[in-house]
Amino acid sequence: MAEVSTAGSGVGARVRRKEDDRLLRGRGRFVGDIALVGMKELAFVRSPVAHATITGIGIPEEHRGAVFTWADLAAGGVKPIRAVSGLPGFKVSEQPALADGKVRFVGEPVAVCVAASRAEAEDIAASVFVDYAELPVNSDMLEAVKPGAPKVHDHWPDNVFLETNVGGTIAEIAATAPVKVSRTIRTARQCMVPLEGKGVVVHWDRHVEQLVLTTSTQMPHIVRAGLSECLDLDQGLIRVVAPDVGGGFGWKGLLQPEEVVAAWIAMRLDRPVRWTEDRREHLVAAANAREHHYEITAYADERGRLLGVEADAWVDAGAYSVYPFSACLEAAQVGSILPGPYDFAHYRCRTFSVCTNKPPIVPYRGVARTGVCFAMEQMIDAVADAVGREPWQVRLENLVPPEKMPFDNVTRKHFDSGDYPESVRRAVAAIGLDGWRARQKAGEPDGRLIGVGFATCCEQSAHGTAVYHGWGIPMVPGHEQAQARITPDGGLELRVGVQSHGQSMETTFAQVAHEVLGIPLEKIKLVHGDTGLTPYSTGTWGSRSMVMAGGAVATACRTLAERLCRIGAHLMQAAGPEAVVLKDGAVTAGGAAVTVREIAHTWYRAPQLLPADVDRGGLEVTAGYKPGSDHGTFSYATHAVAVAVDPEIGQVEILDYVVVEDAGTMVNPMVVDGQIYGGVAQGVGTALYERMPYDAEGQPLASTFMDYLIPGFTEVPHVRIIHMLTPSPYTEFGVKGIGEGGAIAPPAALCNAINDALKPLGVIVTNAPMTPEVILSAIAGQRGTA
Amino acid sequence: MKAVDFDYAQPATLDAALALLSRDDVMVRPVAGSQSLGPMLNLRLAQPELLVDITRIPELQAIRREGDRLVIGACVTHARLEDGDYPDVTRGVLPSVAAVIAYRAVRNRGTIGGSLAHADPAADWVNVLTALGAEVVIAGAGGRRTVPMTGFILGVFETDLQPGEIVAEIHVPALSERARWGYCKVCRKTGEFSHATGAVLIDPARGLWRCVAGATSGKPVVIDGPALFEGGCTEAAMAAHLAGSPAADDPIALRTHTVALKRAIAQVMS
Numbered sequence A: 001m002a003e004v005s006t007a008g009s010g011v012g013a014r015v016r017r018k019e020d021d022r023l024l025r026g027r028g029r030f031v032g033d034i035a036l037v038g039m040k041e042l043a044f045v046r047s048p049v050a051h052a053t054i055t056g057i058g059i060p061e062e063h064r065g066a067v068f069t070w071a072d073l074a075a076g077g078v079k080p081i082r083a084v085s086g087l088p089g090f091k092v093s094e095q096p097a098l099a100d101g102k103v104r105f106v107g108e109p110v111a112v113c114v115a116a117s118r119a120e121a122e123d124i125a126a127s128v129f130v131d132y133a134e135l136p137v138n139s140d141m142l143e144a145v146k147p148g149a150p151k152v153h154d155h156w157p158d159n160v161f162l163e164t165n166v167g168g169t170i171a172e173i174a175a176t177a178p179v180k181v182s183r184t185i186r187t188a189r190q191c192m193v194p195l196e197g198k199g200v201v202v203h204w205d206r207h208v209e210q211l212v213l214t215t216s217t218q219m220p221h222i223v224r225a226g227l228s229e230c231l232d233l234d235q236g237l238i239r240v241v242a243p244d245v246g247g248g249f250g251w252k253g254l255l256q257p258e259e260v261v262a263a264w265i266a267m268r269l270d271r272p273v274r275w276t277e278d279r280r281e282h283l284v285a286a287a288n289a290r291e292h293h294y295e296i297t298a299y300a301d302e303r304g305r306l307l308g309v310e311a312d313a314w315v316d317a318g319a320y321s322v323y324p325f326s327a328c329l330e331a332a333q334v335g336s337i338l339p340g341p342y343d344f345a346h347y348r349c350r351t352f353s354v355c356t357n358k359p360p361i362v363p364y365r366g367v368a369r370t371g372v373c374f375a376m377e378q379m380i381d382a383v384a385d386a387v388g389r390e391p392w393q394v395r396l397e398n399l400v401p402p403e404k405m406p407f408d409n410v411t412r413k414h415f416d417s418g419d420y421p422e423s424v425r426r427a428v429a430a431i432g433l434d435g436w437r438a439r440q441k442a443g444e445p446d447g448r449l450i451g452v453g454f455a456t457c458c459e460q461s462a463h464g465t466a467v468y469h470g471w472g473i474p475m476v477p478g479h480e481q482a483q484a485r486i487t488p489d490g491g492l493e494l495r496v497g498v499q500s501h502g503q504s505m506e507t508t509f510a511q512v513a514h515e516v517l518g519i520p521l522e523k524i525k526l527v528h529g530d531t532g533l534t535p536y537s538t539g540t541w542g543s544r545s546m547v548m549a550g551g552a553v554a555t556a557c558r559t560l561a562e563r564l565c566r567i568g569a570h571l572m573q574a575a576g577p578e579a580v581v582l583k584d585g586a587v588t589a590g591g592a593a594v595t596v597r598e599i600a601h602t603w604y605r606a607p608q609l610l611p612a613d614v615d616r617g618g619l620e621v622t623a624g625y626k627p628g629s630d631h632g633t634f635s636y637a638t639h640a641v642a643v644a645v646d647p648e649i650g651q652v653e654i655l656d657y658v659v660v661e662d663a664g665t666m667v668n669p670m671v672v673d674g675q676i677y678g679g680v681a682q683g684v685g686t687a688l689y690e691r692m693p694y695d696a697e698g699q700p701l702a703s704t705f706m707d708y709l710i711p712g713f714t715e716v717p718h719v720r721i722i723h724m725l726t727p728s729p730y731t732e733f734g735v736k737g738i739g740e741g742g743a744i745a746p747p748a749a750l751c752n753a754i755n756d757a758l759k760p761l762g763v764i765v766t767n768a769p770m771t772p773e774v775i776l777s778a779i780a781g782q783r784g785t786a
Numbered sequence B: 001m002k003a004v005d006f007d008y009a010q011p012a013t014l015d016a017a018l019a020l021l022s023r024d025d026v027m028v029r030p031v032a033g034s035q036s037l038g039p040m041l042n043l044r045l046a047q048p049e050l051l052v053d054i055t056r057i058p059e060l061q062a063i064r065r066e067g068d069r070l071v072i073g074a075c076v077t078h079a080r081l082e083d084g085d086y087p088d089v090t091r092g093v094l095p096s097v098a099a100v101i102a103y104r105a106v107r108n109r110g111t112i113g114g115s116l117a118h119a120d121p122a123a124d125w126v127n128v129l130t131a132l133g134a135e136v137v138i139a140g141a142g143g144r145r146t147v148p149m150t151g152f153i154l155g156v157f158e159t160d161l162q163p164g165e166i167v168a169e170i171h172v173p174a175l176s177e178r179a180r181w182g183y184c185k186v187c188r189k190t191g192e193f194s195h196a197t198g199a200v201l202i203d204p205a206r207g208l209w210r211c212v213a214g215a216t217s218g219k220p221v222v223i224d225g226p227a228l229f230e231g232g233c234t235e236a237a238m239a240a241h242l243a244g245s246p247a248a249d250d251p252i253a254l255r256t257h258t259v260a261l262k263r264a265i266a267q268v269m270s
């Protein structure tokens, strides 16, 4: 059996990214870089109103043949997108790729226009006249659930995709708990704002008789499945290719209506066509993430030990259920993960996935965890305040202690490993809490108020079959497969069905393969994101790729190693495969060695030298992998932040930011750090800047970056990262998913820090983003009542 | 989004530009750095048929000293004003303000004249040149006229420019040695437009006491004279001056404008 190599570029090595040379020189190939002969561009006519019946669509005579509506698609046999959930009571929405007689949010595609250039297509779009008979609008989820609210889907009894109830009764605790604190907490609707928007090029490849959809996606195989259902086309007739993808964050983890339309147009016109999402389309039609509302109460004893938590939670799920994640994943997850990393016995949570006249909700990096962490961590601080202890002490009081690991919590989440309290202790030390407390006491010369905040979160990732089977949505991850093949010159090709769009897999999967096979990184090539070239995969989501596809790569490489050893042993006339080891790219026995290159040459080009009983699979292996537990891995982190709040203008400056996190074994610590930096940047956006405001008519009030603020390089703090390394007992090498944690805790940590700063004024803020208006209103409210 | 189809001209002389701009058979519009017009074109908020690029006209690019004033061509970029390769009569005010406009990439193209003509109340030059008592030289097919900043900016995106006219020059008076300057912009991130701007100039030698509250919902609010300073610049006094003005639309706006002014005044007094 092969021995694990300790060379400097395997698992754990800080190697530079292979993909950077291409990407940093601007030599990537994104959807926008593709030009096909005769390619047409698409522009969509989008609804300017949030809720209306379409009473007519006027297409100017000169543009007939260049404008298509749902009537055309339906006549062509196109079916609406259906993303159901098997959870009891789930109400099904049908989303036609172009509006079918009714529009349900501003930005919903109504018609598509085809022209030689995007500008001309937009000219045509401007000439299409749509008659809207406006209907009353659900612009706020709390109003939408009231009796008599206008209905988004006429045949439903109400506007709730799904209501869930988790946990049992908590009345006894509620009646007797010494400490009871309640809060109303809200997070704003956000856009994900990847650097590259969505985009798709479609053409029919006559040679292989396939529809080829080159699209900016995180999950090519799932897009193919959904497309096949909508177009009623065999999956074998569809190839979905993800070229370079400039960030996804969830926005590219679904079947887009625009993809369905573009595919149908390409077939109908027998022409390549492209659609490129522009920034305005993104901000208006894709404001689709994060909007949660909580009414939450925590019960505790006098030390701040949690006795129970109860909550009602609403998630604004927008108008339709997206494929494949459905409209209820986010809210239903709230119910199961609200308890966070804490150990307490009594819990009740009711959740509502509310249907409104807004873009359909899509899981955004962190998914429901960012919202639940924001809620739960405010409650920990509220309890601490009520019992007069430091918030970090109350965290220590309640976090799952290491001796209880592995631990099943109140909602039966299975925490695999780690020392959660230690992450808090290290964060307290690293941020230098005592120093900040002293500075707080002394006061700032400029009148600003200092605050320190903490937030601890856990990040379930790489969710397994059992977890997703439970949701009953169109996608259930099973064994993740990877293909590893030695090339005739001794290099290695890896083929995976996940897609790398910032996760650095071209480097990290090569490191995994190198760890097993010892082949140098520069000779390892990753092929990914292409249904034509890779094994099936549900794709890149839920921080699953390193655990799942990385595990599959290791498994496939191990089998390759066995085959290499067997051939190598034969070539060296060693006693047998047990008598040799694979090390640093060669099979050795005593002083003799034969390189992988020589073995590859033999298999492919000199087969006459092979033994008769050689494995006919050759030097190409497809292997499937699942971790030892289906529950997914649990990484965790404590974030600590020090801020200065200017009480006169409501601005917040981040003075220091520390992340203590446990990713288990890190395949490449630089890549882990990069994931955390990027996540924190987005978390800072959620905390302080990002909000798509809607008016009562459901109009999004921000349509450019003038109004929709995202943090830039001057606003993102320098983050100090401290790693703890508790390997997962269930995965290859002990890795855990870490792609999202950075984006989970910052809003909670910043909220707690701001409230710590505002303490002398006797006010709190509970809603994100914590803009100057929110902070000034809180301060003014207090003044008003004082 | 993409702009509508338009024609583009790049005249080499002011007369040629003015002739094009006075055409009334097409919708015509001047363009300078395109940092404000570009987004408006792409969002189709502006749909001109002819764009006249005025940035290749040498006299609009020039900066020169004329007696006790600095004459700045309309197409001088923020970046050049930041770099300061000219006889700065403002004792550092112009470069320091230019340096805090957006990012360098925007400053490399955006122009002082474009900024004034665009007349966003939150723009730096709109408020700073008002505080400095600058004058705007307007050129049209019919000739030239000069208006003070206080008469040039009429409201939100509203100026005294008439059809066919452009901003040709900005005249900035020299500050005396004892002049004091204070400037405070309240914005949350680099490149974000200001929510409240305070600009303060005292130049007793020239009998000047001027406070400007900018980034309001209207034109800049100008408070002239020494009264505010003699009264000790209390917040109450400032708020009283701003009450009823476009800086006082709601209590939070009034408060933020008062703070911006207070902080600008604090710089002057320090």
Ligand SMILES: Cc1cc2nc3c(=O)[nH]c(=O)nc-3n(C[C@H](O)[C@H](O)[C@H](O)COP(=O)(O)OP(=O)(O)OC[C@H]3O[C@@H](n4cnc5c(N)ncnc54)[C@H](O)[C@@H]3O)c2cc1C
Binding pocket: B029, B030, B031, B032, B033, B034, B035, B036, B037, B038, B054, B074, B075, B100, B101, B102, B103, B106, B109, B110, B111, B112, B113, B114, B115, B117, B118, B122, B123, B124, B125, B161, B165, B166, B167, B168, B191, B192, B193, B194
């Ligand atoms: C990301 C970003 C951030 C920004 N941040 C700031 C900031 O912090 N502070 C700030 O002050 N500004 C800011 N701006 C605006 C910037 O300063 C622009 O340069 C300025 O508003 C317009 O100048 P321009 O030369 O680009 O004008 P253009 O965009 O070319 O033109 C603007 C308008 O003025 C007209 N026009 C142009 N020149 C003339 C002229 N000489 N006579 C008559 N009309 C003319 C045009 O027809 C058009 O209507 C920002 C812009 C961007 C894109």
